[in-house]
Amino acid sequence: MRWRVENIDFSRIDVQRAAANEDLMLLLCAASFVESGSDLYSHTLIDFFDGDDDFCAWLRDDWEAEELQHGRALKAYVGAVWPDFDWDASFAGFFAEYSRTCSREQLEKTRARELVARCVIETGTSSLYRTIGQCADEPVLAQIAERIHADEVHHYKIFYQAFKRYNQSERLGRYAVFRALLRRSLEIRNEDEEIAMRHVLAARYPGRVGDPQFSARRIERVSRMVMDSLPIDMSVKMMIKPLDLPARVQRGLLAATGWAVRPLSRFLFSR
Structure with missing residues (x-):
């Protein structure tokens, strides 16, 4: 691993400054839940890619370990x-x-x-932590977000290289890749964050349990905060990379960012 949570000095956190941004703390806590449960998903992927020993070893020994470390770092910060x-x-x-x-x-x-779906998810998570880093005015959180963001970009690169390798035999055309990208980007607002946010809100505001309008308003506020700081150019470039488009077409798509970015503004850390 390129960094270790044990080397972060959590005693340096400016607690008053961090606590003042309640929406960001809700987001961090929900993210810590999803990251801390990522071993479930890694086991599903390992089973799916059974027989690809090197890739499965990376999923088990690197990807899972780093995702779980993200969860530990965020949990420690929330605590x-x-x-x-x-x-x-x-x-x-x-x-x-x-x-x-x-x-x-x-x-x-x-x-x-x-x-391809993995590339969409890693685009979302890397965008999320870049956004958290930009929203954070507390130095320790900014440091954590920067390190997790770098990990997620690295994960994207590994999944992308694996896609190219498998596509040599599957020979998916751009239309099939586009459909997979679009399908996953539209489904990225999966249950993961909704479940996480619901449990965070229930624990943080026990008196509002059973009030779906309150939960919807808080989730909407968090989503709006993310959208306001989303790194659009980075997100779109990562999203469309599996299409292997000519440079001129890529520039055109970068100008029309809505289809790729809007789904990423909400439920960014689905697995």
């Missing part, structure tokens, strides 16, 4: 800023529900198509 928040109990409720959604049936029908 420092919200010491009264019962993270473990809230995560347990989240995990019991979330684990039922991590099944092989969620994956694409072929390996190349699933790797």
